[in-house]
Amino acid sequence: MESNLALYKIFYAVANAGNISRAAEQLHISQPAISKSIGRLEKNLDIILFTRNSRGVSLTDEGKILYQYVNTAFEAISSGEENLRYMSKLGVGHIRIGVSATLCKYLLLPYLKGFVFQYPHIKITIKCQSSIHTLNMLERGEIDIGLIGKPEIAKGLDLYSLGEIEDIFVAAPSYLDNLDLRVPGGGKDFFKNGNLMLLDEENLTRSYIDGYLRRNHIQTEHILEISDMDLLMEFARIGLGIACVVREFVKDDIEQGGLVELPLPVPIPKREISFACSSATGLSQPGRLFWEFCTSTREE
Structure with missing residues (x-):
């Protein structure tokens, strides 16, 4: 033929x-x-x-x-x-983006606002889920672009870095005061004495933190698993426990005294956040427009 x-x-x-x-x-x-x-x-x-x-x-x-x-x-x-x-x-088409709810709120939305203003006729679908699920959807071709914490092995992916983020442990002053009342000096060994709030084990961030704890031989006693980082931050604010969160997302809370950053024996290494697409399938025309818009915006 x-x-x-x-x-x-x-x-x-x-x-x-x-x-x-x-x-x-x-x-x-x-x-x-x-x-x-x-x-x-x-x-x-x-x-x-x-x-x-x-x-x-x-x-x-x-x-x-x-x-x-x-x-x-x-x-x-x-x-x-x-x-x-x-x-x-005209800029007509459809882009499917996978991202966690937290990264969507704090990192993706500013890009979406400018992109939608420039390309109002492109349809955008947001799939909010963990970075692990986002990677799986990229592999199956179910989304065009993912916003993820850079995995240790990025085989088959094209990545564009948005910079680094830093994981820290924070708690409300009231929680730390009560912890010291229950266990004198308990805040100094909060991994053992405190109620640690971490993301669940299906999350790449949790895997990253678990690796940090193992490498530094840090033992934990009480862990509360939560599926969403926004909830982690809210629970920390109301004094429910000590949360592992991203510094950039609680910067205002720390500056205003609503949360206290707890000292670590060894700082948690920063990690990279990136846009990702499949190297095998590439991007559609609308996807390329979004990719180019984000890279040019970042460079400005």
Whole structure:
């Protein structure tokens, strides 16, 4: 069919021009090549498509029937190309983004606000879930772009860094006061004495923190698992326990005294946050527009 498509293109040009020499000029190929291609198509179909006359060529009855179908096909292709050009110019399309609720709130939304203003006709679907699920959806081609904490192994992904974040442990002053009342000096060894609030084990952040604890031989006693970092921060604010959160997300709380950052024996290494897409499938035109918008915004 692929080789026949080229023959049909030549047939279509000759039928419209009614003349082999004019068709040759339009297609930028020689007249003998045109004649040879028409001959091949006639041989493949076992019919005569053109008759010669003093002014050029004209379609036979069989050729007219074939022309109706070929004309419909090429008009459909032309219409499709025109629609694609229009969509590209107008910025029409669909982008599927995977991101955790917290990263969406604190990092993605500022980019979305500017992008939607610039490309109001592009539909955006946000899938809020853990970074592990986002990576799985990228692998299955169910989303176009993910916003994730950079995994240790990024095989098959194209990444664009948005910078680093730092994990810390925080608590409300009232919780620390009560902890010291229950266990004198309990705040100094809060891993053992405190009620630690961590993300659940399906989260990449939890895996990262568990690795930190193992490497530094830190033992924990009481852990409350929570699926969402926003809830971690809220529970810390009301004095429910000591939460592992991202410093950048509680900066105002710390500055205003609502939360206290607890000293660590060894600082938790910073980690990178990145936009990610599949290297294998690449990005659609709307996806490329979003990717380029975010990278240019970041560079500014």
